[in-house]
Amino acid sequence: MKVEKGHIQKPLYLQVLNNGLLCLLGIFIFFNPFPHTTSIQEISFYLSVFLVVLGIVFSKIPFSFKSPLSVPLALFTLWAGLGLFFALDPENSLHDFYAHLLKYLMLYFMLINIFSTKKRLMWLSWIIIISATVFCVGALGYEYLVLGKNEYSTRFGVRFVQNPTNLMGVITLLGAILSTHHLTVKGRSWWYYALLVFCLLALLGVTVLTESRSNFVALGMVAVILLLKYKKVLLAFAIVFVLFVFLSPVKDRFILSENSNVSDKGSLLHRISIAYISFEIIKDYPVVGTGFGIKTFQNRKAIDPKAYNARLPKNLRLDEWGPKVVNLKAHEERALENSAKNGRPPEGFDIVLYLFKRPHNMFLNIGVRMGLVGLALFLCLLFVAGKMCWDTMRHGKNPFLKSWGQCVMAAFAMFLVKGSLDPIFTHLTEVALFTIFAMITIVWNLNRAEAKS
Numbered sequence: 001m002k003v004e005k006g007h008i009q010k011p012l013y014l015q016v017l018n019n020g021l022l023c024l025l026g027i028f029i030f031f032n033p034f035p036h037t038t039s040i041q042e043i044s045f046y047l048s049v050f051l052v053v054l055g056i057v058f059s060k061i062p063f064s065f066k067s068p069l070s071v072p073l074a075l076f077t078l079w080a081g082l083g084l085f086f087a088l089d090p091e092n093s094l095h096d097f098y099a100h101l102l103k104y105l106m107l108y109f110m111l112i113n114i115f116s117t118k119k120r121l122m123w124l125s126w127i128i129i130i131s132a133t134v135f136c137v138g139a140l141g142y143e144y145l146v147l148g149k150n151e152y153s154t155r156f157g158v159r160f161v162q163n164p165t166n167l168m169g170v171i172t173l174l175g176a177i178l179s180t181h182h183l184t185v186k187g188r189s190w191w192y193y194a195l196l197v198f199c200l201l202a203l204l205g206v207t208v209l210t211e212s213r214s215n216f217v218a219l220g221m222v223a224v225i226l227l228l229k230y231k232k233v234l235l236a237f238a239i240v241f242v243l244f245v246f247l248s249p250v251k252d253r254f255i256l257s258e259n260s261n262v263s264d265k266g267s268l269l270h271r272i273s274i275a276y277i278s279f280e281i282i283k284d285y286p287v288v289g290t291g292f293g294i295k296t297f298q299n300r301k302a303i304d305p306k307a308y309n310a311r312l313p314k315n316l317r318l319d320e321w322g323p324k325v326v327n328l329k330a331h332e333e334r335a336l337e338n339s340a341k342n343g344r345p346p347e348g349f350d351i352v353l354y355l356f357k358r359p360h361n362m363f364l365n366i367g368v369r370m371g372l373v374g375l376a377l378f379l380c381l382l383f384v385a386g387k388m389c390w391d392t393m394r395h396g397k398n399p400f401l402k403s404w405g406q407c408v409m410a411a412f413a414m415f416l417v418k419g420s421l422d423p424i425f426t427h428l429t430e431v432a433l434f435t436i437f438a439m440i441t442i443v444w445n446l447n448r449a450e451a452k453s
Contacts, residue, residue, distance in 0.1 A: 017055055021114050024048040026127050028107075032431045033135040033171045045107070052110055063113050067441050068388055072381035073108070077101060079374050080292045087291025088302035096293045100425065104434040111438035112445070118400065121442050125178045128435070132175030133199040136206040139168075156209035166422045169207055169215035170429045173222060173414050174436070176203040180226050181407040208244075213253050214421035216245060218414045225410040266325030271360045273316045277308045278364040282372070289371035294425055297358050297368060305356035322351040362419035385412060385437060388444045397450040404443045411436045 027044040031037040055061030087093035179200040227234035392405030
């Protein structure tokens, strides 16, 4: 009698190894949004790596590097590695090459191997939903009960140090996308839907309170993708969304006029000026870029802010519009406060150095750091990921896989929008990006396996 493969009982040590990896990676993903949890994340991550290496060396766990994203990721990594030999700041580039790329490549391959089944994909999505919801509830309490009123801004989270306001949207929107996906599953009990509605409200609440323009644009894009089959719901959402944007104070973040807040005007001018500067840097380093280091852009010894600022049209120069929009009083107060803490006199304020920051666009960011070749490889990676989403969404072999294809497409589109409008590359968002890549791959692999069977 032939025994089905799925019914074979695994040895106890293999079950412990497999479940241990599942728990450790789950812990790493869960604690990603939370500040001051670096030790927990590092321990869980490197224990996962150790167990995987142990399993591979002794041939105790199946581990595959096969994926449509493997070649684009390998080419991108090789080019980033080659750029280390020409980096303007070799130390920072070498650090970031490991910490912001190689480490998350390991995460990607561990996720696609450990969370490779339908059941485990569901578990991964629930880890993200619960993590994001707990973070939002905690952040709301910290902002309004602990910190109290903010004298300088009404935006939620601007005083958070580790998780910048704009970038929180990657976590909250990813959780909201997965919550919405689970709400479409039929035949569950009432408490299941009640929990998801609570999670969704908390996630959307924080998303809206940040008043981030990129969050609203991404939310609109996500809604179109997720609600495409529900035309009436999509129409109702669109009406409410437009009315909210144009009838609430948020409209001032989108429509600039003579009466607009100076910080909103400054935000737009800053993005334009830094984009111009990024183009100038790419012109100077078109092939390999300045190096993979994220902080090289703000390394004054490697890149001279004043020299690049002088290349801009006069009306876009940082020292031309900066003094009109920067809250100098708030900056001086913070400088005095910091100097009192560290016992040093406050440093002199230079508007150009203060405003010379990374571009609010991941394509410009990659172009500056890796040159036009690196940018082309990055676009190739995104194209392959997008095609995988499209193939599963349009040609899924069953409703489960089609709906998951739609879900990962929404998550991928969300990151593209956020990445096009924010300085997106931080540990917080990179974990989210490679988790999205992993979920895209898992869904694609499940669909391919279904087709073969």
